[in-house]
């Protein structure tokens with residue numbers, strides 16, 4: 001579903017928490033869920049922004065966690081992708097329990113720093129579920145017919161472990177798979193300078209998203225390749241070591 005009259009914004013959402021009705025649930029693996037939400041008072045997001053999901057127990061206890069948006073700004077349903085963290089309060093509910101028709105409380109879109117404007121030439125590097133905001137960037141670039149302005153690098157253990165692997169592989173110059181060769185023929189191995197070096201020149205902003213260890217590795221590689229630190233925007237989450 002698309003609404004091309006909506007333009008992305010980094011403004012804070014008005015009105016705080018909103019109701020979101022679950023319209024679609026997909027489990028690409030037993031540990032992942034993709035959820036499409038119909039959000040009351042929906043405002044289009046900038047690719048890279050996130051929503052906060054709040055769960056409330058019957059005794060009134062609440063738990064809130066952030067989830068990056070995977071959908072393009074023009075889509076009327078907000079898509080999130082959640083990886084199950086064993087014993088996690090919120091991810092276990094979203095992955096194991098949530099069904100079509102359920103209602104959640106959300107706040108968003110939020111975040112102006114890790115957001116791509118669709119114009120500035122960018123290199124975006126994601127590990128594991130850290131690719132989720134990159135998928136929104138890719139979908140936006142495709143809609144704007146500006147694929148050349150966004151280079152994606154996705155990292156995971158295997159192709160099947162990478163959420164949205166097909167999207168990432170389309171928009172991607174490199175799939176860095178640590179345990180198997182990539183479909184493009186890259187041998188198995190962790191992300192390294194040779195993966196990034198051909199894609200740095202001409203890029204003005206660099207997005208890095210993944211676990212703390214992944215984010216530190218990818219950021220250090222960029223700095224070693226001469227990228228000024230003020231051009232690197234980092235978001236840390238996800239379990240890929």
Ligand SMILES: Cc1cc2nc3c(=O)[nH]c(=O)nc-3n(C[C@H](O)[C@H](O)[C@H](O)COP(=O)(O)OP(=O)(O)OC[C@H]3O[C@@H](n4cnc5c(N)ncnc54)[C@H](O)[C@@H]3O)c2cc1C
Pocket residue numbers: 050065066067068069081082083084085086087088089090091092129132133235236237238239
């Ligand atoms: C800006 C931002 C965007 C995010 N986007 C996404 C997203 O798109 N998809 C997504 O799945 N998550 C995303 N996260 C992470 C998400 O907000 C939660 O932290 C995650 O779902 C775990 O929450 P929980 O309540 O299930 O676990 P908690 O109850 O908070 O944690 C349970 C235990 O697991 C540990 N733990 C917490 N997170 C992890 C982890 N990732 N790996 C291993 N152990 C962990 C905790 O230290 C604790 O011991 C994002 C986080 C931020 C800050």
